[in-house]
Amino acid sequence: MDIKTVLRIKDLSVIYTDGQKTKKALDNISFELHKGEIIGLLGPNGAGKTTLIKTLLGFLEFKDGEVEFFGQKKYSKNIRAKIGFMPEIANYPWFLTPAEILDMFGRISGMRKNEIPERIENTLKTVELYEQRNDLVKSFSKGMQERLNLAQAILHDPELLILDEPFSGLDPIGRIKARGILTGLRDKGKTLLLSSHELSEAELMCDKICIISRGKVLHFGAIGDILHGKGETSLENYFISIIGDGK
Amino acid sequence: MNAVTTIAKGVLKELIRRKDFYLILALLVCLVLFASSVSFGGEKGFQRYFKEVGITLSYIFSVIISATFGSRQVPQEIESKTIYPILARPVSRFEFITGKFFGVWIVSILSFTAYYSVFVLVLWLRGDRMTPVPLIAEGYYLHCLLLGIITAFTVFLSMALSAAANSVIVMILYFSTNWFGLTFPAYIVWPHPELFDIKEKIIHTQDIVPFWAMAFLTVYAVFYISIFLMSSLAVFKKKIL
Numbered sequence: 001m002d003i004k005t006v007l008r009i010k011d012l013s014v015i016y017t018d019g020q021k022t023k024k025a026l027d028n029i030s031f032e033l034h035k036g037e038i039i040g041l042l043g044p045n046g047a048g049k050t051t052l053i054k055t056l057l058g059f060l061e062f063k064d065g066e067v068e069f070f071g072q073k074k075y076s077k078n079i080r081a082k083i084g085f086m087p088e089i090a091n092y093p094w095f096l097t098p099a100e101i102l103d104m105f106g107r108i109s110g111m112r113k114n115e116i117p118e119r120i121e122n123t124l125k126t127v128e129l130y131e132q133r134n135d136l137v138k139s140f141s142k143g144m145q146e147r148l149n150l151a152q153a154i155l156h157d158p159e160l161l162i163l164d165e166p167f168s169g170l171d172p173i174g175r176i177k178a179r180g181i182l183t184g185l186r187d188k189g190k191t192l193l194l195s196s197h198e199l200s201e202a203e204l205m206c207d208k209i210c211i212i213s214r215g216k217v218l219h220f221g222a223i224g225d226i227l228h229g230k231g232e233t234s235l236e237n238y239f240i241s242i243i244g245d246g247k
Numbered sequence: 248m249n250a251v252t253t254i255a256k257g258v259l260k261e262l263i264r265r266k267d268f269y270l271i272l273a274l275l276v277c278l279v280l281f282a283s284s285v286s287f288g289g290e291k292g293f294q295r296y297f298k299e300v301g302i303t304l305s306y307i308f309s310v311i312i313s314a315t316f317g318s319r320q321v322p323q324e325i326e327s328k329t330i331y332p333i334l335a336r337p338v339s340r341f342e343f344i345t346g347k348f349f350g351v352w353i354v355s356i357l358s359f360t361a362y363y364s365v366f367v368l369v370l371w372l373r374g375d376r377m378t379p380v381p382l383i384a385e386g387y388y389l390h391c392l393l394l395g396i397i398t399a400f401t402v403f404l405s406m407a408l409s410a411a412a413n414s415v416i417v418m419i420l421y422f423s424t425n426w427f428g429l430t431f432p433a434y435i436v437w438p439h440p441e442l443f444d445i446k447e448k449i450i451h452t453q454d455i456v457p458f459w460a461m462a463f464l465t466v467y468a469v470f471y472i473s474i475f476l477m478s479s480l481a482v483f484k485k486k487i488l
Contacts, residue, residue: 057335059488077337085335091327093257095264107253108336136264152332162335 006160006191007033012065025051027215038186040206041195048215049195081110084158088165090149094138098129098148109156127151142169163194179205203235218242250338251346258350271308275362283369294375298450301366309359313394317351317401318413340483348402355394381455386445392468393443399475406482438471
């Protein structure tokens with residue numbers, strides 16, 4: 001395996017059992033993420049994007065297939081310390097301040113005690129919440145909660161960032177700023193896997209896209225190949241052409 | 248260990264910032280002051296009555312804190328989705344559950360300490376010098392152990408129940424087993440909260456509990472705490488998040 005491969009997924013299948021019925025939530029998913037890439041996980045509702053993310057993070061078990069982070073099959077604590085995760089819309093405890101929440105995440109991420117305050121300050125400045133660092137989260141708007149959500153994910157300077165719908169809840173200005181932060185991380189050599197419904201955002205910032213529907217990968221490749229190689233005018237047109245009505 | 252203490256500290260901050268603890272403390276102070284202002288049966292009669300009211304209230308209110316805090320920790324984290332970024336970190340499910348348990352137990356002990364202190368202080372101010380301090384301390388220690396069992400059981404139930412249903416069930420079980428006792432076969436397997444209740448000894452200023460009995464009750468509590476915590480972990484490990 002290439003040493004620059006951050007994540008390798010091979011023939012990954014996840015089956016749900018609901019009483020007598022079994023449903024294949026993920027069906028032979030295979031792709032790789034390389035260092036310094038942003039990969040967009042696109043698909044209609046119920047396609048399996050969140051299931052894939054939850055499986056990668058160990059929240060769901062899989063029986064078939066392989067997942068390797070940084071060349072290792074074992075999802076150890078050392079591996080997890082290199083990963084940041086931003087869930088879709090998390091409501092952080094209203095009785096805590098952003099500084100306290102980030103302090104907690106810093107400690108459980110295994111960061112050194114003396115480096116946490118400086119990292120918190122820098123991260124809050126990055127997501128523009130530094131002025132509100134000592135305000136209780138209960139006074140936060142939805143957009144501010146999302147920025148805090150992003151802050152906890154990038155706090156420990158992870159090598160791989162997994163983001164589930166990072167643009168939901170953000171206004172247009174917030175989206176532009178979030179895009180700037182994420183592409184900035186890519187420029188620093190970080191790797192990003194993000195799921196999104198926002199095709200225009202994906203087109204603007206992703207290097208590659210993975211379109212999944214009903215648990216199967218329908219397309220995986222560079223954005224440039226779609227727009228230039230396949231002659232599509234936009235990612236949205238291509239998405240609709242291969243997804244159809246999504247049923 | 249760092250993850251366990253960090254998660255436990257989060258629960259402690261919840262106690263400090265929420266109003267529950269302060270409201271209950273204010274209510275307890277009012278009730279204790281009211282109880283202390285009533286006069287009947289002479290000084291001895293009053294002290295017995297006051298001890299009964301004060302200890303009962305501090306027991307009940309601390310159990311309420313344990314049940315309400317313990318029941319909402321895990322469901323709240325799942326509902327708000329904050330459990331995902333926590334468990335995506337180098338934090339095992341065992342550390343998460345253990346951290347929540349210790350956090351709620353510490354919170355319950357701190358609340359009980361405050362409530363019990365109000366009772367002991369007013370008792371002392373009313374001139375009681377007869378009740379041995381070691382007996383009051385034993386009452387405190389044994390109830391802290393019981394709070395550990397209740398917390399562990401509440402955390403276990405929170406794997407499957409909503410916070411409201413969980414709190415109600417824990418309170419019903421506490422009152423029914425403590426006041427009405429248990430019948431076979433529950434008598435054999437279920438923990439006995441009445442063993443940790445030495446209220447009668449304190450009310451009637453009896454001898455202190457011997458060391459061997461205190462040691463036995465400590466082991467007894469640790470046994471049940473371990474059983475409930477291990478059961479919680481077994482369920483939580485299989486839980487689809």
